[in-house]
Amino acid sequence: MEIDFSRICRENNFPTRIVPCCLEFAYGKPSEDAQQEYLKLGSQGNGFDNWLENLKGKNRLEADDELILKAISQIYAKLNALENLIANKCETMIDLEHKGRLIALGHGVLCSAVASFEPLEAYYLRFKLPIFPERYMGIFAQAFDERILRVTQMHPKDMEDFDMYIANKEMENLRAQHNRKDK
Numbered sequence: 001m002e003i004d005f006s007r008i009c010r011e012n013n014f015p016t017r018i019v020p021c022c023l024e025f026a027y028g029k030p031s032e033d034a035q036q037e038y039l040k041l042g043s044q045g046n047g048f049d050n051w052l053e054n055l056k057g058k059n060r061l062e063a064d065d066e067l068i069l070k071a072i073s074q075i076y077a078k079l080n081a082l083e084n085l086i087a088n089k090c091e092t093m094i095d096l097e098h099k100g101r102l103i104a105l106g107h108g109v110l111c112s113a114v115a116s117f118e119p120l121e122a123y124y125l126r127f128k129l130p131i132f133p134e135r136y137m138g139i140f141a142q143a144f145d146e147r148i149l150r151v152t153q154m155h156p157k158d159m160e161d162f163d164m165y166i167a168n169k170e171m172e173n174l175r176a177q178h179n180r181k182d183k
Contacts, residue, residue, distance in 0.1 A: 003111075003147065005104050005111045006106075008145050008148055009109055009148065012144045012145065014108070014109060014150060016107045016108060016109055017106060017107070017166075018104045018105070018109075018111065019104065019106070019166055019169035019170055019173065021102055023101065023102040023129070023130070024100075024101055024127065025099070025101070025102055025110075025125050025126065026098065026099050026126050027096055027098050027123050027124065027126070029122070029124070030122050030140060034096075034124035037093060037124075037138055038124065038138035038139075038153070041126070041136055041137060041155075042155035070132065070133060073133065074132070074133045077133070093136070096124070096126060098116065100112050100113065100114060100116060101113040105165070105169075106166065108150060109150055109151065110125070110139075110141065110149045110151070111147055111148050111149075112147045112149075114147070115146035115147050116147075117143035117145070117146050118143060119145060119146065121142070121143050122140065122152070123140070123149060124139070124141075125138070125139045125140075125141060125149070126138050127139075129158075137158045137162070138155075139151055139154050139158070140152050
C-alpha cells in the first residue's frame with residue numbers, strides 16, 4: 001500500500017509537492033548535544049569555501065571556474081579528513097537513538113518509510129544529502145504524522161541545497177514522464 005504523503009500534508013495545512021528519495025537518517029529527541037552538533041554542521045566548511053562564496057557573491061566567477069574550484073575544495077576537504085584520520089583527530093557525531101530511511105521529501109517536509117514518530121513531538125535529524133559537495137545536514141523538525149516531519153529549524157545554506165535537490169528531483173521526474181510519452 002503506497003502512502004499519499006501529499007494528501008496527508010495538505011490535510012495538515014502544509015501543501016507541498018513530494019518527490020521520492022532513498023536517504024538513510026539518524027534521529028532522536030532534541031538535546032543540548034544535538035544543538036551543538038547542529039551548530040557545528042552548519043558552520044562546517046573551510047577558508048577556501050568561504051573565499052569561493054565571496055567570489056560568487058561578487059560575480060567574479062565563470063560557471064566552469066566555479067565547478068573546478070568546488071572540485072578542488074572537495075579534494076582539500078578529503079585531504080583534511082585523511083590527515084585528521086592519520087593524526088587520530090576524527091570528528092565524531094553524537095549518537096542518535098534511532099535510524100531510519102526517508103522515502104520522500106517535500107519543501108519543508110521529510111517522509112519516513114516506517115511509522116516511527118509521535119505526532120506533535122520534536123526531533124533532531126542528521127542525514128547526508130546526495131549533492132555536490134556531499135555533506136551531513138542537521139535539522140530540527142516536528143512530527144505532524146507518524147511518518148512525516150515538518151522542518152522547524154535548518155541552516156539557510158542547507159535549506160537552499162535541500163530545496164534545490166527537491167527541484168532537481170522534480171525535473172528528473174518530469175523528464176522521465178515526458179520520455180515515456182514519447183515512446
